[in-house]
Amino acid sequence: MRELSLHILDxxxxxxxxxxxxxxxxxxxxxxxxxxxxxxxxxxxxxxxxTAQRVLDPFVTSRTTRKVGLGLPLLKAAAEGCNGGxxxxxxxxxxxxxxxxxxxxxxxxxxxxxxxxxxxxLLLGSPEVNWVFHYQMDDAVFSLDDTELKKELQGILLTExxxxxxxxxxxxxxxxxxxxxxxxxxxxxxxx
Amino acid sequence: xxxxxxLDDLKRLREEAQRVRELKVNEGKTEIVISMGTVxxxxxxxxxxxAILNFIETRNLQSIIVKQTGNLGIEGQDPxxxxxxxxxxxxxxxxxxxxxxxxxxxxxxxxxxxxADKVLKI
Numbered sequence: 045m046r047e048l049s050l051h052i053l054d055x056x057x058x059x060x061x062x063x064x065x066x067x068x069x070x071x072x073x074x075x076x077x078x079x080x081x082x083x084x085x086x087x088x089x090x091x092x093x094x095t096a097q098r099v100l101d102p103f104v105t106s107r108t109t110r111k112v113g114l115g116l117p118l119l120k121a122a123a124e125g126c127n128g129g130x131x132x133x134x135x136x137x138x139x140x141x142x143x144x145x146x147x148x149x150x151x152x153x154x155x156x157x158x159x160x161x162x163x164x165x166l167l168l169g170s171p172e173v174n175w176v177f178h179y180q181m182d183d184a185v186f187s188l189d190d191t192e193l194k195k196e197l198q199g200i201l202l203t204e205x206x207x208x209x210x211x212x213x214x215x216x217x218x219x220x221x222x223x224x225x226x227x228x229x230x231x232x233x234x235x236x
Numbered sequence: 237x238x239x240x241x242x243l244d245d246l247k248r249l250r251e252e253a254q255r256v257r258e259l260k261v262n263e264g265k266t267e268i269v270i271s272m273g274t275v276x277x278x279x280x281x282x283x284x285x286x287a288i289l290n291f292i293e294t295r296n297l298q299s300i301i302v303k304q305t306g307n308l309g310i311e312g313q314d315p316x317x318x319x320x321x322x323x324x325x326x327x328x329x330x331x332x333x334x335x336x337x338x339x340x341x342x343x344x345x346x347x348x349x350x351x352a353d354k355v356l357k358i
Contacts, residue, residue, distance in 0.1 A: 045278050053282060054274050061306045099351045115274040165282050168289065169272065169304030196246070196253050201265075204256050205293045208251050 045115070047157025048082065048144075053165060054115040055084045061087025062140065062168050062205055067166075070178035071159060073148060075230065078088050080128075080148045080156070085141040091134040100132065103131060126150035160215045163188075167211060168202050181226035186218035245312055248265060249321055264322025266300045271316035279314035285298025287337035288317075297345070319344050330356045 045051055050067060059067045064086035072081045079213070102117035106135060120130035128145035147154045163177050167190060177188045193211070246351070270276070285304065286317050294299055308316050313330030317340070320326040327350055332340060343349045 050277050050282065050348070053272065057272050057274075057277075057304070057306055060304075105326070133277060157268050161282060161286060164289075165285055165304065169285065171272070180342060193249065196250050200253055201299065201301060203289065203292060203300055204298060205296045206252050207249070208258060208293050209243065210252060213260050214245050 045118075046154060048080075048154050049157040049159045049162040051115065051119045051144075051154075052082060052084065052159070053162045055119075056166055059084065059086035059088050059140065060173060062086060062090070064088035064139065064173060066174040066176070068176040068178070069163070069166075071156065071180070072178075073156075073181040073226075075148060075156040075182050075226065078148045080146040080153065082144045083141065084143075087139040088141050088183065090138050090140055091132075091137045092136050093134075095156075096140075097131045100130070110112065116142075122146075122152075122154060160212075160219045164212055167215075168208065171202050177215070179222050181222050182229060184222040184225035184229070186222045188202045188218060257302045260261065263274045266322060267320040268345070269298060269305050269318040269320075270316075271306070271310075272304040273314075275307060276314045276316065277319060281315040283334050284315040284317065284332050284337060287334040288341065291338060291341040295341075295346070300345070301332060310356065310358065316356070321345070325350075328356045328358065329354050 045054070051094065052071070057065055067084065067086045070081075070083045073157060074081070084088075099116055101121055102114055116130070116132075123130045123144050123146055127147040127150060130142070130144045132142050134140040141168045159179065162176070166173070167175055171194070175188075175190045177186075197207065200207065202208065237311050255320055270281055270288070272285075281304075286325060288302060291297070292302070310316060310330070315332050316328060316330055317332040318322070318326050318328045319340075321344075327344070329340060329351070331354075340351060340354070
């Protein structure tokens, strides 16, 4: 996988497999601090410490205990190669939080890719999950908790052809506006 | 920044939801499921899903359920797409890349014709 947003999709799929009813995904591009942080938290069934350790080991991971393959170990290696890392905090019956960090400017850092596509895929493909998205670049923020949207859409498919474009625009515009705002702020002349 | 980007968006959504609800009839629904496990994602399942959604939107196809699922455990055939027309058996297709999506959606979902040589037998 060549984009971080595909890895995010992969980790979120683990959350769905773990029976989560609520999943939060936050992507924070701290340009000034030169750090990229991705966090996925769910309220799924969680893992015991031993399993949480095992899902990071590419050679021991067992397909029968949990649907985790090579995705996490490879992402961990990629993060560590960019002065970052990957941690998993998990508690049985409570949920799992996966956090990945990268040095933002590292030459080997994978591009974030189409984060809005990943979010739209999750929102439309798993409507039974309560999704909470957060995208931040320096001080510019876009947050979307889909609770309100779904209240409006009760009993209506999110994939109806007239509904889908509204949702897509909502996410795309949100992500775009964060990028624009952040860039504007960066381009402001320094006050000496 | 508020959770909803603008009140206009929410208002638009509310009006559209109301309209669709009024139009809604209790007909059978077509279901499309895409395998979105690690292998599926790596094989391009997200782009396949995007192409399917595009088709639904541009052709204005109503009442189609699109879902994702984890790894289906079929090696070397990703991206996998399973289509179930109302009252019909499920049909599983392998290697559904975006370039194949238009034909698949037109023939199977719109015209009800199974594309036999792309069907996976399990």
